[in-house]
Amino acid sequence: MRQIVFAAVMVAAFAAFAWTVIRFYKFMRKGRPFPGTFGEKGARFGDVLAYFLFQGSVAREMASRHHLLIFWGFLIICVGTFELMVKGLWPGFSYALIIGHTLDGIFKAVLDVTNAVVLAVMLFSYFCRLVLRPKLIPLSGDAALILGMISMLCITHFLMHGALMAAGGGAHPSMLVSTVVAAWFQGSASAAMIAEVNFWLHMLIVFFFLNYIPYSKHIHLIGAFFNIALRNRGKKGVMPKLDLEDETQWGVGSYERFDWKSLLDTYACTECARCSTNCPAWNTDKPLSPMHLIHDLRDEMRARGAKLIELTPGVSPSASEESEGEGEAGNGKPKPSERDKQLIKELSEAEPMVGGRIKDETLWSCVTCGACEAVCPVFIEHPLKIMQMRTHLVLTESRMPSELARMFKGLENNQNPWGIGSDKRMDWAEGLEVPTMADKGSAEYLVWIGCAGSYDDRGKKISRAWVQLLQRAGVDFAVLGLEEGCTGDAARRAGNEFLFQTLAEMNVELFKQYKVKKVLVTCPHCYHSFKNEYSQFGLELEVYHHTEFLEKLVAEGKLKPSAKQDGALTYHDSCYLGRWNEIYAPPRKVLAAATGRPPVEMERMGYKSFCCGAGGARMWMEEHAPRINENRTREALATGAKTIATACPFCAVMITDGVKAANKEEEVRVLDIAEVIAEALPPAPAPAPAPAPSSEASATGN
Numbered sequence: 001m002r003q004i005v006f007a008a009v010m011v012a013a014f015a016a017f018a019w020t021v022i023r024f025y026k027f028m029r030k031g032r033p034f035p036g037t038f039g040e041k042g043a044r045f046g047d048v049l050a051y052f053l054f055q056g057s058v059a060r061e062m063a064s065r066h067h068l069l070i071f072w073g074f075l076i077i078c079v080g081t082f083e084l085m086v087k088g089l090w091p092g093f094s095y096a097l098i099i100g101h102t103l104d105g106i107f108k109a110v111l112d113v114t115n116a117v118v119l120a121v122m123l124f125s126y127f128c129r130l131v132l133r134p135k136l137i138p139l140s141g142d143a144a145l146i147l148g149m150i151s152m153l154c155i156t157h158f159l160m161h162g163a164l165m166a167a168g169g170g171a172h173p174s175m176l177v178s179t180v181v182a183a184w185f186q187g188s189a190s191a192a193m194i195a196e197v198n199f200w201l202h203m204l205i206v207f208f209f210l211n212y213i214p215y216s217k218h219i220h221l222i223g224a225f226f227n228i229a230l231r232n233r234g235k236k237g238v239m240p241k242l243d244l245e246d247e248t249q250w251g252v253g254s255y256e257r258f259d260w261k262s263l264l265d266t267y268a269c270t271e272c273a274r275c276s277t278n279c280p281a282w283n284t285d286k287p288l289s290p291m292h293l294i295h296d297l298r299d300e301m302r303a304r305g306a307k308l309i310e311l312t313p314g315v316s317p318s319a320s321e322e323s324e325g326e327g328e329a330g331n332g333k334p335k336p337s338e339r340d341k342q343l344i345k346e347l348s349e350a351e352p353m354v355g356g357r358i359k360d361e362t363l364w365s366c367v368t369c370g371a372c373e374a375v376c377p378v379f380i381e382h383p384l385k386i387m388q389m390r391t392h393l394v395l396t397e398s399r400m401p402s403e404l405a406r407m408f409k410g411l412e413n414n415q416n417p418w419g420i421g422s423d424k425r426m427d428w429a430e431g432l433e434v435p436t437m438a439d440k441g442s443a444e445y446l447v448w449i450g451c452a453g454s455y456d457d458r459g460k461k462i463s464r465a466w467v468q469l470l471q472r473a474g475v476d477f478a479v480l481g482l483e484e485g486c487t488g489d490a491a492r493r494a495g496n497e498f499l500f501q502t503l504a505e506m507n508v509e510l511f512k513q514y515k516v517k518k519v520l521v522t523c524p525h526c527y528h529s530f531k532n533e534y535s536q537f538g539l540e541l542e543v544y545h546h547t548e549f550l551e552k553l554v555a556e557g558k559l560k561p562s563a564k565q566d567g568a569l570t571y572h573d574s575c576y577l578g579r580w581n582e583i584y585a586p587p588r589k590v591l592a593a594a595t596g597r598p599p600v601e602m603e604r605m606g607y608k609s610f611c612c613g614a615g616g617a618r619m620w621m622e623e624h625a626p627r628i629n630e631n632r633t634r635e636a637l638a639t640g641a642k643t644i645a646t647a648c649p650f651c652a653v654m655i656t657d658g659v660k661a662a663n664k665e666e667e668v669r670v671l672d673i674a675e676v677i678a679e680a681l682p683p684a685p686a687p688a689p690a691p692a693p694s695s696e697a698s699a700t701g702n
Contacts, residue, residue: 003088003089003091006088006203009207010207014210016211020215023309024219024267024302027305028260028264030308031256032256032258035259036234047228047229047233051228051378052228052229055071066125069118073114073117073121074118076110077114077153079107080107080157085206088199088203095107105173105174109174109175112157112158115157115177118154122154126147137272142217145212146209146216153205153209156202158178159181159194160195160199161195162179162182163181163182163185163194163198164192164195165178165179166183166187166188166191167185169192217271220267220268220269220271220378223268226264227379228378228379230261236370236579236580237370237384238533239388241501241536242501250392251391251394251497252391252392253354253389253397254304254352256305258297258385258388263301265378265380265385266297266298269291269294269295274377275294275375275380277375278375279371279372281366281367283631284626284627284631290382293385294380297353297358297385300353303350304347310339312336314334315334316333317344318344354393355397358389363386363393364390366386367616367628368387368493368615370575374607387495387616390493390494390495391496394496395496403621406419406620407491408496411491411499417451417490418451418455425449426454428449428464429464435477436481436483437478438481442514443476444476445475445519445544446518446519446520447520448479448484449463450522450649452523452650453466453523458649458653458656459649461675462522462674465675465678466672466674467479468678469550469674469678469681472681473553474558475553480514486503487507488500489526489529490620492533493615505537511539517542518541518542519543520549521544522545524574524580531581532581545581546673546674547586547587547673548583548586550673550674561677563595564595566642567642568599568600568641569599569641569645570599570601571599571601571644572636572644572655574648575612575615576615584606587647587673590673590676591673594677595680599645600639600640602638603638611628614650615650619650627658629658630662633658633662634662642667643669643671644659645676646670655670
């Protein structure tokens with residue numbers, strides 16, 4: 001009878017779990033088809049081993065390493081629980097029947113110690129939440145319940161096995177902690193009953209936990225595995241190209257407008273809060289927490305998805321009154337039932353996802369720096385979702401900050417976000433003999449100056465230093481001059497996909513006209529667009545950021561810096577150069593060659609660098625204090641460096657403003673890497689004087 005009752009409970013628990021998982025899967029599959037592919041199966045298997053089983057991303061974070069004990073401990077406890085589950089159906093079962101008594105004894109010893117370790121970590125987790133109280137990881141009811149259930153699994157393990165030992169029930173003697181517990185029950189006539197009660201408690205907790213998982217933060221135990229296995233293994237930070245001709249609405253305004261892989265992200269979130277902890281917006285009191293954004297999307301999917309999956313297949317959630325008289329004979333679609341009409345009404349009257357559950361100001365706070373994505377242990381792509389929702393705001397709702405409307409107008413009229421006359425684009429080159437493609441016809445490298453390098457006063461100095469270095473190194477190059485436009489990066493990140501595509505298509509045609517194959521850029525945003533997104537328009541380029549190219553010129557001896565500089569120098573990693581394109585070493589090598597020593601590193605550097613605050617079109621939007629650039633500048637100043645080196649004209653502007661805000665402009669300089677190299681070079685040799693005419697030639701001339 002015991003086995004029958006246990007089997008009935010187990011079957012009911014797994015059936016309920018399966019029903020929930022299938023239901024949640026249906027919510028996700030309401031999303032649009034995923035436009036990419038899932039090749040590289042061997043590499044994906046490696047990803048699962050590295051990032052799911054061995055928790056590679058978690059292991060690199062010191063503050064999160066206790067989670068390794070929880071995860072691996074939980075896996076071992078699950079293996080032990082499986083044996084108990086089989087015992088519930090077949091009391092005589094033991095792993096010893098499969099692996100032998102010796103290996104079974106070793107496993108039981110490991111299982112016992114693991115339960116003790118996990119219980120200790122659970123107590124530590126309670127301490128953290130009750131005493132240390134981290135801002136983003138509070139002791140919520142959900143967290144308290146989960147921690148409590150895991151703790152109870154450990155406690156019932158010890159009580160069950162300890163009581164079994166005391167009752168002579170055959171618990172393994174290698175279980176040292178349980179042996180200590182067994183001493184509590186020695187001589188007790190109720191030891192066997194205690195063991196049986198704790199067996200049932202243990203298994204009922206497991207069955208309850210199994211069904212609670214999908215509704216709790218621990219849904220990531222299901223979603224993380226698949227999200228890691230299906231993660232984006234290609235270029236990062238790339239916006240998919242919209243088909244502007246076929247779309248009736250653009251961007252993402254409701255959850256089902258995301259592709260299903262993007263929605264899988266929401267099931268994978270571990271709620272570790274690392275995304276928000278590293279987010280520049282969140283760290284400067286802006287209304288954006290990447291973790292909470294993912295939670296909001298998941299909540300929206302559950303609420304709206306529950307209604308969508310109830311609709312009769314083929315009935316559109318946007319069906320109108322006009323379709324009431326149309327059945328299968330009319331337009332090939334089923335006629336909405338009364339229930340369908342009610343669901344459609346509820347869907348239409350529900351608060352919108354964008355502008356409702358997710359506020360406009362939340363989306364506009366993002367600097368698209370990728371810090372959230374870079375530290376996420378399960379590869380959630382937060383910025384992509386934000387940019388797709390921005391696209392909905394701009395193109396479908398025509399709703400945007402007024403500063404962006406001005407920027408778009410400047411791009412439309414003069415092909416630069418400042419709106420300065422396009423006839424001023426070559427003013428930066430005054431006094432320099434800079435060849436243009438129109439005059440030269442062709443060159444090995446096209447030097448793309450960019451809007452910042454052409455119009456911003458700080459950017460103009462960088463452009464001049466960069467071009468003079470190329471001339472000194474004897475590089476065959478030319479610029480587009482007045483023909484140059486804007487890559488459109490800011491327009492795309494700000495949601496104006498139509499404007500971006502217009503600008504991109506103009507540039508592509510111009511590049512094809514001049515047969516451009518190699519491009520040199522100083523702006524990481526232009527670099528990212530050319531290298532990763534212009535292929536969407538059929539243009540494949542060799543793109544080099546100036547830090548990469550300067551490293552090459554120095555290594556080849558075409559530039560020979562003196563390696564002398566007074567005072568320490570620190571380097572600020574640009575988000576679009578570092579995190580999105582993983583260029584970390586070249587800038588540091590160039591700076592080391594220029595100064596004779598590696599730069600002094602800030603606390604946040606490399607993939608954890610802190611944004612300057614200009615990305616995602618935030619350069620053209622007002623920001624309320626505390627300001628992101630001032631936060632970053634304080635960190636740079638704390639190194640004691642007398643020079644802050646940058647590799648992006650926008651970073652140079654933002655860090656320079658930060659230095660001024662700190663009243664340190666007289667003590668600390670902000671220089672682009674090109675300017676650092678230019679200062680480190682010995683004076684260029686004076687041109688040889690023209691030979692004097694011979695006396696014979698003079699006589700002939702006379």
